[in-house]
Amino acid sequence: MPELPEVETVALGLQLAVAGRRILRVTLGKTDFIDDPVAVEKELPGRTILKVERYGKFLLLRLSGGEEVIPSEGETALLVHLGMTGLLMPQRVSEPQAKHTHVAMLLDDGRELRYVDPRRFGRMAYLAGETLTRELERFGLDPLEMGLPAFEQRIRERRARIKALLLDQSVIRGVGNIYADESLWKAKIHPAQLGARLKHRQVQKLYAVLQEILRKAIVLRGSSISDFLDVAGVPGEYQRHHRVYGREGKSCSRCGTSIRRVIVAGRSSHYCPKCQSAPRGWQMRSGKKSKAAGKSSKKQRK
DNA sequence: CTCGATCCCTGGACGC
DNA sequence: TGCGTCCAGGGATCGA
Numbered sequence: 227m228p229e230l231p232e233v234e235t236v237a238l239g240l241q242l243a244v245a246g247r248r249i250l251r252v253t254l255g256k257t258d259f260i261d262d263p264v265a266v267e268k269e270l271p272g273r274t275i276l277k278v279e280r281y282g283k284f285l286l287l288r289l290s291g292g293e294e295v296i297p298s299e300g301e302t303a304l305l306v307h308l309g310m311t312g313l314l315m316p317q318r319v320s321e322p323q324a325k326h327t328h329v330a331m332l333l334d335d336g337r338e339l340r341y342v343d344p345r346r347f348g349r350m351a352y353l354a355g356e357t358l359t360r361e362l363e364r365f366g367l368d369p370l371e372m373g374l375p376a377f378e379q380r381i382r383e384r385r386a387r388i389k390a391l392l393l394d395q396s397v398i399r400g401v402g403n404i405y406a407d408e409s410l411w412k413a414k415i416h417p418a419q420l421g422a423r424l425k426h427r428q429v430q431k432l433y434a435v436l437q438e439i440l441r442k443a444i445v446l447r448g449s450s451i452s453d454f455l456d457v458a459g460v461p462g463e464y465q466r467h468h469r470v471y472g473r474e475g476k477s478c479s480r481c482g483t484s485i486r487r488v489i490v491a492g493r494s495s496h497y498c499p500k501c502q503s504a505p506r507g508w509q510m511r512s513g514k515k516s517k518a519a520g521k522s523s524k525k526q527r528k
Numbered sequence: 529c530t531c532g533a534t535c536c537c538t539g540g541a542c543g544c
Numbered sequence: 545t546g547c548g549t550c551c552a553g554g555g556a557t558c559g560a
Contacts, residue, residue: 227553258536283554310553311538326538345537347554386530395555402554452540452552492532493553 228308229283230369230400230440232448232462236314237280239457240287240339243316248274248334255328259309259343261351269352270304270331282365282399283307285314300355309347311453315340344453365399369436372398377433381421388424388432389417390491401436404449404471407496409436411470416502417488417495423505442467470496 228236249270257263274290287304306314313324316337323330329341329350341350353361367376380397381388391397392406401409410417412435415428424432448454448462451472455461465472469479474487478498487496 229554307554309537309555343537344539345553347537349555384529390530393554491530 229402231443233280235447240278251332253330259346265352302354305351307349311345312343312348315457366397378429388421391421407471416504417490418508
């Protein structure tokens, strides 16, 4: 699942592989994940990919002006979110297209930049000028660029659970389920703790381990659980270092206690019940939920 | 404001 | 082997 480290890996790879290349033609498959498919098809050809950046969990392909120079269009970019199963990779045109290839951008060196996404949980949009600026303003700060004071302020100014805050892209941009769980385990904070209730020391610790974990994951080119591959088709290696994510029932590497998985803020959350003590009232709530409520609600769904 | 529920989508796991 | 069913999960959206 592409989160900050995975997207950073792809952005770096694309920067090396396709920056400076001109897009000659765009071929679309299924388009329900594209904001405005016609704009993507018509606006991209003729533009050069100037730079590839990561913006939260988005890839930002900065583009040059088109053939007809429109002074008012301002900065232009292709925004790509990989969703759960999105892959973006340059391949030779002669290479057969993978199943679920929905966008193929023919480049001026004979390769194609292909977007493959079986589940189409991703998003793609061609944006220019004010529209682009407004889109980027919706997101919070980058966890690797923000300082501790900004982090602490954002964690405290809302009353949500820390897990929800870490996942909320308007609070911090780029953190997803894997790195939220891993960071909370390392900082010994229960995912259901209210952000505003954390002690200064805990926030400080969380800030430090979040950066540490994200940086290490970037070095290892991200986590590949089932689908993620970099631009060369190589999986990441950080999944080997996961301490809680996907380790339900296995033992905590710090204390040996069995790792648990519960739903917090609507997301499955992995944690060590001994190292990460639950806030008051949480035990009862989660107990009730996982039994009666969980079953009946599932049955009603058709 | 925060929460849960629902939907989007497909492949893989599982039960029979 | 081949069905059917459940589930994963980021994000948008809606109602409580």
